[in-house]
Amino acid sequence: MKRMIQKVMLLSCMAAVLLLCPMEAKAKSADTMKEGVYAGELSLAGMTAEEASAAVEEYVDSLKNVEVVLIVGGDEEVVVSAGDFGISWSNRNIIEEAIKLGTQGNIVQRYKALKDLEHENKIFAIELDFDVAAIDSILAERCTQFDREAVDATLVLEEGVFRVVGGQTGYLLDVETSIDTIYEYLTGDWNREACSINLDVSVTEPRGSEEELMQVKDVLGTYTTSFSSSGQSRSANVTNGCNLINGTILYPGDEFSTYEAVSPFTEKNGYYMAGSYLNGKVVDSLGGGICQVSTTLYNAVLLSELDVTERYNHSMIVTYVEPSADAAIAESSGKDFKFVNNTGHPIYIEGHVSTDKKITFTIYGVETRPESHTVEYVSEVLEVISPTTEVLYPDVTQPIGYVSVTGAHIGYKARLWKIVKENGEEVSREIVNTSSYKMVPRSAVVGVSTPDVNAYNEIMAAIGTNSIDHVKNVAAMLTAPPPAEQPPQ
Secondary structure: OHHHHHHHHHHHHHHHHHHHHHHHHHHHHHOOOOOOEEEOOEEOOOOOHHHHHHHHHHHHHHHHHOEEEEEOHHHOEEEEEHHHHOOEEOOOHHHHHHHHOOOOOOHHHHHHHHHHHHHOOEEEOOOEEOOHHHHHHHHHHHHHHHOEOOEOOEEEEEOOEEEEEOOEOEEEEOHHHHHHHHHHHHHHHOOOOOEEEEOOEEEEOOOOOHHHHOOOOEEEEEEEEEOOOOOHHHHHHHHHHHHHHOOEEEOOOOEEEHHHHHOOOOOOOOOOEEEEEEOOEEEEEEOOOHHHHHHHHHHHHHHHOOEEEEOOOOOOOOOOOOOOOOOOOEOOOOEOOEEEOOOOOOEEEEEEEOOOOEEEEEEEEOOOOOOOEEEEEEEEEEEEEOOOOEEEEEEEEEEOOOEEEEOOEOEEEEEEEEEEEEOOEEEEEEEEEEEEEOOEOEEEEEEEEOOOHHHHHHHHHHHOOOOHHHHHHHHHHHHOOOOOOOOOO
């Protein structure tokens, strides 16, 4: 009986041991990855969840040094690394899925999952993410520096001979779409090796070929005005404005703004103080005289029969062209002279100032008008408005005897006719513009400061006559020295 009890106890212990061992093996198996489980190319077999996560993190970290070459404008290359884009691991849930493989479901499901692993590996894709802000920063700081504007081919006139200067292709990086291009490639098609990515760059080809520009040799129109009576400052302004326009190329359809070409009116841009018109008066301003530049160009444009799109007359008449043949520009009033190249070919504007103070603009292009075709412009004065009064302004800051006279300006109404002839016979006559110029009476600023009340009353009375000559006479009388005393006889 005693032996029977011992035998039963031994069998019970053995059964317990047999039962215990599979449970320990099962528990250990549930805490680690099965054979055949992969994250990308990484085998996770035998790893705990923590070990598997660390392995994938290490793999992603290794990708930070992978070189990525960005192709920007002009096939320039910007070399960065995947780490510069803030690479990170995005689908961390695969570790939880992988650790549960073969341990969930009923016994049949678990058995099937394990058997499947014996025949085919289970691969969980490692998905990556990137910092859009980091991509944006790299594009802005390192790639947009290759942006550049397109520069059209142009001409240089040297000693009467034209030479073609080649243009430059323009590039502009589209940052927004390039961010998407980089992000979508690295999160989708990237094979985790060194790569190149073509960014989204808009390309602008320069206009003009050597063959096209070398045809520009015909004089379409030329015009000259004189500024021989101008002082040093005004002469310098005319010369400076001419030089700023000289060498301009306009392609078909281009509009030229004289104001944009010659501004700003600053000392840094080569201008001096000189007389100009403002509100019916002649005042000193930076760039005084620039309107003679725009006027001379206007007449060359008319003779070339280009399309004038904006033109204003001066507020008062000018002396260097006939009425209605002028073109004023003014920053204060927004006046500009603009025209469009309405020919089918490029045009070249040459500006020249001679030593005898003459400014000339010549417009070159391809002459398509027949030799029998001529054009001329005739000014017609419609009305002359002469001053009938004089204006005097008392000035208490100046003494009696001070009289500063400003000359009168005759007012005009005029229009400009364009006359076209074929073989010397007039075929058309049309009005180009109409202009009105202010009449400004002769005026004077008269000093009235004096401690002598009687003298003050006399000069004020003289001012009331609105006669400058009378005021001059009275001022001369009041300021004349007293007559010398005669010696006794």
